[in-house]
Amino acid sequence: MPGLPLSHEEYKEEEEEDDDLEDIPLEPEDVLRFIQTVGYAEPSKRARLMKETLGVPRKPRDWPSGCLLPESSRDHRHVGDLQWHQTYEMDKLFETSLPPMRYTPCCDQDSVAQERCFHKPSPMLQLFCARIQTFLLADNTNTIEVYGYIAVRDSEDYRRNYLFNRSRDNPLTISSATDYLRLLSPKRGMSMKFDCLVEVDIRTKALSGDTDDKTLVDGCFDLIERRAALDVLSRSAVEGEHGALGFDLIIFRRGVEATICMNFLEVPDGDGFDIKMCGFTSIWKNLYAFIDDEQCECDSFVSSVGKFARYFVAAVQFDDTLFIDFMEGNMPISFEAAIHGIEEKVYHFRNGAAVSVKVSWSTTHY
Template sequence: MESGGGGGGDPQEGPSATPPRSRTASCDNGSPIDEKTRRTESGAAASSTAPPRSRVVYGPDGFPADGVTRAVLLHDCKHSDGSIYTVDYWSKVYRLGDTRETCVEPMMMTDTWTSCSPDWRACERHDSCTMMQIFSLKLPYTSVSLCGPVQLYGYMAVRDLLNPFRNYVFNRSRDDPFTVEQEDGFIQMSGPKRGIRMEGYVLLEYDMKIKMGGEERDDLQLIDGVAYFNNLTIMNASEHKQRIDGDCGAVDITLSLLRCAVEATVQVGISDLEHGSGLSLRLTASYISSRFVLREGIRLADGVVDPEACELNKYVVAVPWKVKLGLKLQVSQIGGSDHSVIDKFFLCSPHKHGHQNLAFKLGLATVKVKVTWSTLDIPRSLLGPDCYMYDFEAARDLGLLNV
């Protein structure tokens, strides 16, 4: 089993084909928020674990009576009152005052490299690393009586030290909310944009609201704040459901820490679709291994495909080394003569570089699936500033540690 590397390849190495400029991570686009326009506090007050909310009932054993573990939150760290922009250790190291999206792209190590040894298919030069995989987001309850579906908007973003700017896992505007059915509470994720490295702490920033009417002032704050996760306290390759309680409800996040993992980017293309009809598509990822206790699939896509669209969004998944990635594709026609549901299931073995192409002629359409492999062991020559291996390295670079 390989050790989890990542982040620091030799700056002198080069790919067998020079990477395009668009693959270089540059954070010059966009600008950070002006903290002077926010309510801020001076000084270096240390953040701490948030105390249990009064609405959470605890049993005699000290655990929540509902049996759901609560996520560990940063104390007094919210967008609504500006406390998230307080200048302290966490805000400096993880750039909480900066609203830009991560400038590290997916698939940055897909191309073969001259340093691959003995070759790119069996590369021992570029390391896998410890990664976080988020399986699902769900709305378990709301604290107000709402009949029918709930409309959610706002965002939830991961901040890791590969690049601490926002890596969105949910991002919806008020004009385009996601409708949550109360039967299952499922919230469709829109990310992450690229793999989440977990060689240290990972922060989860969120500001999600419930749309109630025509005016934004009538909306309800669902959750607001920052949670953090430690790679030393989460068991490898097992599902962890943690609840984030908020003012008007809660969000359950199910995640896992995966050691020795690589990044898989799944893309789906549709062609030869019958004119005037649409296609309903669901794509689910899972892990196939007798050693892993990972039962919940990752619902990558679920909805109606635009007939004019030639390609769907990219879906990024962390895959442990030597564990197969299972992809289940379910398609059915909308508005045409064929109402049957077609299922396809296929397995992909992880690689550090390269890609795999699959094509399925289903009668009602042709579906093409491309799986692109990459490690997060990205040479610093391809990374911009604000990229680190561990939190103490970032703190030292910012002058927060005298070491």
């Protein structure tokens, strides 16, 4: 993680204003009062009210721009012979094959019986959102189409864990008003036990009058556990030829992996319905956008009973509580973070639908 936080007075003043609210953990009754007061609200309005009322999410701390590693452009990163190329096994272009929930049941069954489980929470990376900034979105350019990928390589296997992955034939349209990249849920939790690397290659399709695609951001930067600021929600950016990519992220000191799966038990007759789902935590007050129209790459339509096609993986600080909220005005369901185990609860929608939400807890590193 580069450098120390920026220390400008404006940030200090805003941080002081938020301190009292952000330092108070959320209790279920706090959430209930908020839900009863707000009811259903559009996501943007609801997010603003959550910030004003509950302090969720915390204000990110600004960090200097990330420094791209030498010879980390797409033409060099996979064929170079520098130390970091070898460390992160950059010649391997495969997606990680490691699944989530690897240690949901403790693999040391005999040790568990003797109350000697050796699994522990460990540093984990959580990336909440990514936004594109570019001068190509000028006043006379309403939208641009972007494609490419963002992937994280960690010490579990140094293979790509995709957070964004779109081909040129399937670009994402963004504008100055909707500049979020629609992120994928990671395939598994991202370990920061030792280090990890973020690999970025984001391009835009040729604009009217141009003949070639343009590179917005292309390069790699690494996060080193012993140099990182832990337990601090941070906002950082990496700059490229025609733009910059900003991240909101946190590295939990004592993180555990939450895998969220859904099974719809009842769906009203008719044409199905769209769902939205977010998560937020009680103590650390992090906000997870699991299913929405702006930040997440996920089909939100439910047409019939059965398992939802996607699962969602999140890093949560150990001893915190994760609330799963379907953002329609009913009380969220809560799950206490743990090292091992599965907890399942049923949520009833206002339209009569019902879904069983299962959260599986695991560590990422043995």
